Amino acid sequence: xxxxxxxxxxxxxxxxxxxxxxxxxxxxxxxxxxxxxxxxxxxxxxxxxxxxxxxxxxxxxxxxxxxxxxxxxxxxxxxxxxxxxxxxxxxxxxxxxxxxxxxxxxxxxxxxxxxxxxxx
Numbered sequence: 001x002x003x004x005x006x007x008x009x010x011x012x013x014x015x016x017x018x019x020x021x022x023x024x025x026x027x028x029x030x031x032x033x034x035x036x037x038x039x040x041x042x043x044x045x046x047x048x049x050x051x052x053x054x055x056x057x058x059x060x061x062x063x064x065x066x067x068x069x070x071x072x073x074x075x076x077x078x079x080x081x082x083x084x085x086x087x088x089x090x091x092x093x094x095x096x097x098x099x100x101x102x103x104x105x106x107x108x109x110x111x112x113x114x115x116x117x118x119x120x
Contacts, residue, residue: 029117030070
């Protein structure tokens with residue numbers, strides 16, 4: 001993930017098994033919502049996920065990267081299902097295991113310091 005200069009969105013890039021990487025612009029309001037609602041890891045033996053994909057300048061400049069309009073999350077046993085409603089592409093559904101959820105939670109908390117919370 002990477003924060004824009006203004007502080008109103010994150011660019012998130014996800015890797016999937018058997019598919020190409022997907023980059024999404026996530027508005028700050030959704031980041032702050034996720035910070036409040038993502039489950040916190042309670043397992044001290046949780047293994048870290050593989051290294052995430054790198055975000056480049058091309059990713060920021062790519063006009064094909066959609067913006068997230070809204071997000072629906074559903075917690076499943078050992079997983080989190082996230083359905084991203086996008087502005088110009090079909091909805092994207094990601095299923096993250098516990099290790100990826102915890103990594104994402106930690107990254108979102110880190111970047112939330114650089115984002116502007118308009119609802120605060």
